[in-house]
Amino acid sequence: MTTGRKLALAGIVVVSVTGYMAYLGASSSWQYYLTAEECLAHAADLSHGRIRVCGTIATGSLRISQDHREASFALEAGAGQLAVTCTGLLPDNLAERIDVVVEGRLDEACVLRGEKVLTRCASKYKSRAAAGATPDAAPSGREIAT
Amino acid sequence: MTALGELCLLTAFVASGYAAFAGLAGRSGNHPVLRSGALWAAVCAALALAATVAVLTWALVARDFRFQYVADYSDNLLPWHYALSALWVGQAGSLLVWAWFLAVLSLAFRLWPGNAAGELREPAFGLLMAYLCFLVAVMVFGADPMLPSVAPPAKGSGLSPLLQHPVMLVHPPIIFLGYAAWSVPFALAVAALLTTRVAGAERRGCEMGTELPPDASGEGERRTATTRPHFATSERCPSRGGTREAITTSPCTDIRHTECAGYDRLDAAWAKAARPWALFAWVVLGSGILLGAQWAYEVLGWGGYWSWDPVENGSLVPWLTGTALIHCLMAWKCAGVLKRTALGLALATFGLCNFATFLTRSGIFGSLHEFSRSPIGWLFLALMLAIALGGIALMVWRRSMLVPQRRISSIGSREAMICLGVLALVLLAVAALAGTTAAPLSRILLGRTIVVGQPFYNNVLVPTGLCLLAAMAAVPLLRWNASPSLSQKRLLLVAASAAVLAGIGAFAAGVRHPIALAVAGLATLSLVAPLAVLVGQVFNLPDPNGKLETCPTAGLLARYRRQYAGFLIHCGFACLAVGVTGSSLGTQRHELTMTRGETVAWTGRSILYVDLIEHELPDKLVVHAQLEISQEGTKPYVLLPAQVLYRSQNTWGTEVAIHSTWSEDFYTILHAGEGRETVNLTLIASPMVRWMWLAGWIGAAGAVIGLWPNRRHTPASARSVGSNGPALQRPHWTRAPQHQDAAHD
Numbered sequence: 001m002t003t004g005r006k007l008a009l010a011g012i013v014v015v016s017v018t019g020y021m022a023y024l025g026a027s028s029s030w031q032y033y034l035t036a037e038e039c040l041a042h043a044a045d046l047s048h049g050r051i052r053v054c055g056t057i058a059t060g061s062l063r064i065s066q067d068h069r070e071a072s073f074a075l076e077a078g079a080g081q082l083a084v085t086c087t088g089l090l091p092d093n094l095a096e097r098i099d100v101v102v103e104g105r106l107d108e109a110c111v112l113r114g115e116k117v118l119t120r121c122a123s124k125y126k127s128r129a130a131a132g133a134t135p136d137a138a139p140s141g142r143e144i145a146t
Numbered sequence: 147m148t149a150l151g152e153l154c155l156l157t158a159f160v161a162s163g164y165a166a167f168a169g170l171a172g173r174s175g176n177h178p179v180l181r182s183g184a185l186w187a188a189v190c191a192a193l194a195l196a197a198t199v200a201v202l203t204w205a206l207v208a209r210d211f212r213f214q215y216v217a218d219y220s221d222n223l224l225p226w227h228y229a230l231s232a233l234w235v236g237q238a239g240s241l242l243v244w245a246w247f248l249a250v251l252s253l254a255f256r257l258w259p260g261n262a263a264g265e266l267r268e269p270a271f272g273l274l275m276a277y278l279c280f281l282v283a284v285m286v287f288g289a290d291p292m293l294p295s296v297a298p299p300a301k302g303s304g305l306s307p308l309l310q311h312p313v314m315l316v317h318p319p320i321i322f323l324g325y326a327a328w329s330v331p332f333a334l335a336v337a338a339l340l341t342t343r344v345a346g347a348e349r350r351g352c353e354m355g356t357e358l359p360p361d362a363s364g365e366g367e368r369r370t371a372t373t374r375p376h377f378a379t380s381e382r383c384p385s386r387g388g389t390r391e392a393i394t395t396s397p398c399t400d401i402r403h404t405e406c407a408g409y410d411r412l413d414a415a416w417a418k419a420a421r422p423w424a425l426f427a428w429v430v431l432g433s434g435i436l437l438g439a440q441w442a443y444e445v446l447g448w449g450g451y452w453s454w455d456p457v458e459n460g461s462l463v464p465w466l467t468g469t470a471l472i473h474c475l476m477a478w479k480c481a482g483v484l485k486r487t488a489l490g491l492a493l494a495t496f497g498l499c500n501f502a503t504f505l506t507r508s509g510i511f512g513s514l515h516e517f518s519r520s521p522i523g524w525l526f527l528a529l530m531l532a533i534a535l536g537g538i539a540l541m542v543w544r545r546s547m548l549v550p551q552r553r554i555s556s557i558g559s560r561e562a563m564i565c566l567g568v569l570a571l572v573l574l575a576v577a578a579l580a581g582t583t584a585a586p587l588s589r590i591l592l593g594r595t596i597v598v599g600q601p602f603y604n605n606v607l608v609p610t611g612l613c614l615l616a617a618m619a620a621v622p623l624l625r626w627n628a629s630p631s632l633s634q635k636r637l638l639l640v641a642a643s644a645a646v647l648a649g650i651g652a653f654a655a656g657v658r659h660p661i662a663l664a665v666a667g668l669a670t671l672s673l674v675a676p677l678a679v680l681v682g683q684v685f686n687l688p689d690p691n692g693k694l695e696t697c698p699t700a701g702l703l704a705r706y707r708r709q710y711a712g713f714l715i716h717c718g719f720a721c722l723a724v725g726v727t728g729s730s731l732g733t734q735r736h737e738l739t740m741t742r743g744e745t746v747a748w749t750g751r752s753i754l755y756v757d758l759i760e761h762e763l764p765d766k767l768v769v770h771a772q773l774e775i776s777q778e779g780t781k782p783y784v785l786l787p788a789q790v791l792y793r794s795q796n797t798w799g800t801e802v803a804i805h806s807t808w809s810e811d812f813y814t815i816l817h818a819g820e821g822r823e824t825v826n827l828t829l830i831a832s833p834m835v836r837w838m839w840l841a842g843w844i845g846a847a848g849a850v851i852g853l854w855p856n857r858r859h860t861p862a863s864a865r866s867v868g869s870n871g872p873a874l875q876r877p878h879w880t881r882a883p884q885h886q887d888a889a890h891d
């Protein structure tokens with residue numbers, strides 16, 4: 001076997017293994033990423049899998065439990081609203097009128113049962129006006145990723 | 147002041163446009179006046195951009211809210227150094243800094259006395275100026291940093307608290323400097339493809355012994371590509387002057403000195419010209435990425451450093467292709483292979499830098515980061531597409547010149563291992579790109595946005611990372627254009643034994659995951675292999691029956707400085723692999739609520755919650771939870787994770803507290819609590835994180851050593867590659883000296 005063929009064979013092995021691993025990873029982790037409006041519009045199709053929904057927390061909708069481990073709020077969805085309940089550690093800066101991404105499942109009553117809430121990271125190229133917490137408010141939990 | 151800034155920006159636009167025209171036209175027509183005009187116009191553009199940066203900097207430090215940019219990204223409470231960092235936080239400011247870096251680098255490229263670009267210098271400079279003109283045009287027409295406020299506010303919007311961190315003072319500009327630097331290898335590649343002349347012999351490739359046409363100088367001499375049996379030259383220690391015949395006689399082309407060099411512009415000299423810029427861009431962009439990871443780890447308070455978010459992938463992908471490019475350049479220069487791949491990667495890396503800009507500025511990617519949704523992102527996408535299509539067209543057009551000088555001779559040769567490493571890097575880059583673009587592509591093709599999670603990326607990282615680590619570990623003990631010699635095989639066996647022992651040691655220490663064991667072994671191999679090379683060179687290990695001869699270590703390190711710099715970078719990569727593997731596979735998390743005075747035992751630590759402490763500062767209120775940690779075998783220490791109220795933004799944030807050791811980081815996050823009595827905490831034990839930051843320092847040190855220019859007046863004996871002068875000392879069992887020089891020039 002020539003060197004070129006040996007190298008090609010090694011390359012095929014590496015590509016095949018990587019491709020298979022990528023397939024396994026993708027098939028186990030893919031999710032629909034929807035806006036709250038899209039989630040409401042396609043609610044019937046989304047009840048069986050995990051989804052990721054982004055939206056803005058509607059004014060007057062946020063309720064946080066005393067131990068800061070449960071919250072309910074509504075995401076603005078055009079003319080309507082998508083109800084969300086979350087359990088677990090909540091973001092510190094969870095507040096009304098901020099953008100969040102909720103990962104979870106949609107139940108039959110069209111309520112998004114969130115398992116993870118992420119506030120968007122004010123990163124480069126975009127300033128962010130102050131929102132939400134007041135100076136008197138107690139510190140709240142936050143989970144955020146880059 | 148805004149008018150002055152606008153004037154400077156417009157001056158830069160006009161000057162860079164003229165410099166681009168004059169640089170390209172002056173080259174094709176050989177007009178010295180145009181060439182000189184291009185240089186002066188570029189100087190003018192750089193000065194104008196520097197003045198624009200100075201105006202915006204002054205406005206930020208003085209909080210001049212008549213500038214819309216200042217009003218958007220600073221306020222009166224912001225410390226001056228973070229006000230300064232706002233220069234590159236916003237879209238317009240970051241473009242300005244990027245353009246300024248590009249202007250300065252372009253001038254450095256044009257004026258650097260050691261620049262090996264030769265005849266490509268002018269057209270490449272023209273292309274760099276064209277790109278500068280594009281960036282400035284984007285600012286002038288789409289993202290003006292000098293835009294005046296319609297109604298200047300009394301106070302600005304302020305800077306996001308998350309960006310008020312020392313790392314953010316350097317991370318963004320370093321990334322932009324890296325992007326700017328990648329434009330130089332691109333410009334060199336396009337210039338070479340555009341201007342190279344094709345002759346009949348080129349279509350046949352530059353084969354050994356091929357008779358070549360007269361060179362461009364018109365001297366009319368007939369030349370022949372040379373074949374020199376490097377390994378047949380005498381070996382001697384430079385400090386001792388002794389000579390000894392090398393046993394290995396593996397004839398190979400001195401790629402650097404093949405007569406092809408004066409024949410077209412896509413020879414090994416091109417690789418030599420591109421290499422320092424590629425290495426500079428690589429280390430700068432890599433440092434920026436690692437600093438970003440460190441910022442995410444220390445500031446964002448989620449216990450991780452990388453989440454495969456589009457903004458992270460955007461900078462990682464060109465870095466991966468750039469890493470592959472550097473190795474292709476080496477293989478091209480030393481073994482005459484991977485020529486097409488190197489040129490393709492030079493084009494792709496630059497295109498991907500623009501794609502990263504599109505990612506962060508188009509607003510079409512679902513991300514946890516908030517991106518601007520301006521149309522300028524689409525300009526960068528258009529540029530990337532133009533680069534991709536134009537690059538493919540150019541490479542097809544010049545395909546006859548891209549025939550490699552040699553074929554890979556052996557699967558056990560150094561270039562074969564580089565080939566495998568390049569494949570792994572490109573695969574990882576393709577996977578990261580595919581995962582990142584899955585969202586918009588699925589929306590276009592399927593009508594719904596689909597995202598892939600971290601398992602996708604991690605699954606790809608495992609085989610590609612291991613392949614890369616294995617190739618990297620073996621490379622120092624292989625030679626160009628030949629299978630390993632007997633001496634090399636023996637040293638490989640010793641290094642492999644050390645790797646196996648390391649794996650056994652890791653197992654004995656409690657490591658059970660097969661990937662972790664594999665990484666422990668391969669990382670050890672990566673560290674041992676360069677040491678084996680050094681030992682081999684110090685003792686000038688002969689093949690069997692040879693005489694043992696020693697050389698001073700310091701002299702060898704100085705003589706083969708660039709080779710060892712490369713090995714040092716490999717050691718840094720091994721540390722990175724250890725850190726990533728340890729922290730990915732061994733991290734433990736624990737979420738708990740503690741009451742005052744309570745002690746909790748976790749991961750061998752005893753954690754006592756003492757009290758909640760408040761600090762009033764002018765711009766923020768800090769609430770610390772005082773934790774006293776004791777652990778067997780270590781001194782007790784105190785951690786103070788905190789919640790911070792940023793008064794200007796009226797928002798709460800987290801300040802994590804980390805106790806870092808070489809074996810493990812203990813990472814604490816304070817969450818919500820009611821009053822002083824109870825606090826909600828997340829505790830994270832993350833092994834080996836510190837090794838990743840160490841990797842950055844090692845890699846940067848290696849790159850600096852590798853980039854350090856040679857002394858101008860090298861003794862004749864050290865420059866005698868291919869000449870009639872005295873032969874050089876070289877480790878005959880690793881590779882030919884000419885190749886070592888070529889590889890690290």
